[in-house]
Amino acid sequence: MKYHLITLGCQMNIADSERVSSVLEGMGYEKTDNEEDASLLGILACSVRQKPIDKVYNKIAQWNKWKNKRNLITFVSGCLLPADKEKFLKTFDLIFQMSELPQFPDMIREYGVVTPAGLKTPAVVMPKNEHIAAMWHIKPKYQSTYEAFVPIQNGCDKFCTFCAVPYTRGREVSRPSDEILEEVRNLVNQGYKSITLLGQNVNSYGLDKKGEEITFAGLLRSIGDFGRTSEHEFWVYFTSPHPQDMNREVIEVIATYDCLAKQIHLPMQSGDEKVLIKMNRRHSMDKYRHIVADIRELIPQATLFTDIIVGFTGEGEAEFQHTIDAMEEFKFNMAYIAMYSPRPGAASFRWEDEVSQDDKKERLHRLSEILKITSHAYNESKLGKTVRLLVNGTDRKTGFSTGLTEGKVIVRLDRRDDSLMGKIVNVRITSASSLSMSGEVV
C-alpha cells in the first residue's frame, strides 16, 4: 500500500504533512514520490492564492480519471475555503480538517474496498479547533534529518481583510508548552540544527490561554535555557509573527540566547497607514518602526525579513510611495512581495480590485529593485568575514553545495561536499550579490 502526498503552500502545511505521513505510515502505508504507484493520493491545499487551488482542481480531475482504471482513494486537507470545500466534497473521497487527523485512519478503514460511491464526509462547517490538540500528539515523520518545523499555534484571530485563513484554520489555539519543549528537545538531541516554530500568528502564542500558559517570550526563554544546557549547536526560528503582538521582551529574549536565531521575519504588508487600516492589520507604522528600532538596538546583527502585498484595494501611487519609503528605511534582507489578488472568503473579495495588473507588476518590480540594493549592502558587509553556515542543499546550476547563515542568507560554496549536508560549518565569504553570497569552507 503506497500513498502520495502533495503539499502546497506554507511551512504550516509542511509541518502538517509530516504528521499526515506519520499517521499513514503508522497504518502500514509506504510513501512514494510517484503518484502513479500510489493507491492513496492526497493534497494539503493552500487557499492563500488562487494558483495552488487551481492545482488542486487540476490534480483531482486527473486522479478521478485514473479511477476508471484502478482503485484509488483521494483526500484533501489543509487550508480550504468553504466554497472550495463544498466543491471538493463532490470530487475527493475524503476531506478532513487537521484537527480530525487522529480519525483519519478510521475514515480510510470505513472506506474499505474502494468504490466509486465514496465515503460520508464531514459537513461543510467552519473549522473548529477544539480538537487540534489530538493532532499535535501525533509524532511527525520529519522530512529532513537536520531541519524541522514544530507547530506551536494554529489558527488566526486577526482577520486581515485580504486573507481567508481565519475562516480556513479557525481560531488561535496554542499548543501546550511542555509538548513543544519536549519536541524541540528531542529534535536537538537527534541532531537537528534548524528548528522553526510555526503558527499563523506565532507570537500570539499563549494569548488564548492567558494565565494558564506561558507567553511567547516565555516559551522562547525556556527553549533558550535548554539550549544553554545542550551540547548541540542549533538555531531556533519562528514564523510568522504579527507586529500587533510583537514586543520588546521577545526581542530581548532572542538577544539573550545563542540558540535563538538572529533572524526576524516581520510582515509589514504595506508602508502606508491607510492601506494598513484597510487591510485591518491593527498595527500602525509607528508600532512597526518601534519594533524595528528595538531589533536594531538589541540585536544589531539580526537579519530582517518581511512580507509585502502590492496593489491592495486603495493603494494609489501616493500610498505605494510610503511602502517604497519604508523599504528604504528598514533595509530588509528579504521581502516576500506578492501582487494582491482577491481571495474568496476574505473580506476584501467583495471590494473592487482597482489596481491594474500592470501597475501591480510594476510596483512589485520597483520594490524588488530596492530589496536588491539593501540586501546587497548587507551581504557586502560580510565580505572576508567568517560566518556559520548550515549546509542544506546543492545549487541547481553549479551543483555545488549551498547553505543558509543563521540570518537565513543563502551562501553558495565553491565545491560540492555531500559530507557537509546538515552540518553547521565555518565559511569565509568571498563574494556578495544582491540576494546571496559565495564562500569557502574554512
Add this chain to the structure above:
Amino acid sequence: MSLMRPDLQMDESFYKVEEIRTLTGNAFSVKLPKARFAFKAGQHISLGIVGGNQSREYSIYSGENDEHLEVLVKEVENGYFTPQLRRLKVGKMVEVHGPFGKFGMEPEAAKTGKFVFIASGTGIAPFRSIVRTYPGIDYQLIHGVRYAEEAYDSHEYDSSRYMLCTSRENKGAYHGRLTGYLKTCTFAPETHFDLCGNSNMIFDALEILREKGFDRDQIHCEVYF
C-alpha cells in the same frame, strides 16, 4: 448525552429567524435566538442562509447578554445576498459562525475608560452592542448618516451622548459630515476612539484626531468597505 441520532441532530450553527425588523427603506435587522456562543461586544459573525452558498460578515448589533442575537443589515440595491436576507420569513434557517474579530474592549476598560465612538451608517452596530453590554460606560457616539431616518434605534442612547450628523438634510444635531463635526470637538487627552464604517470616513477621522494630538494607539478602527 444526546438522545438524538447524530445524523438527525441540528447543526449548532443553525438559527431560526425570529424577526426581520425594518428600520428604514433599505435597512433592517435580523433577530435570531440568543447566541449559543459567548461573544464580546464589538465582534462580528458570519451569516449565511441555509441552503445558500454564500455568507457575509456582520458586526453583532445586540448586547452580550441580550435574549436575541441581532445583526444590522443595509440592503444592497441589486445585490445578491442582502435582498434574499430581507425576504426571509420568520422560522427560516440561517447559518451563523463566529464570533470573530478583536474590535471592542476589555470589560475592565469599559468600566474605567472614556470613549468616543465614531460610526458611519451601519457602522453603528458594534457600538450599540457595546452600549447595551456596558450600560454604565462613559461614551460619546458620533453617528454620520445621509438622512435622519438612518439614525438606527437612536432612541436607545442617552441623548446627551448621541450626536447625529446628517449630510444630505438638516435634520440631525449637526448638518454635514461627521468629520466636519469632529473638527469642532475637543476631547480629554485620555480618550479612546473607536471608529467603524467606510474607509474614507475612517481615514479622514483618523487624520483629524491625529491633528488634534491623539496617539495612534488611542484610535481603533473597523473597516466595513
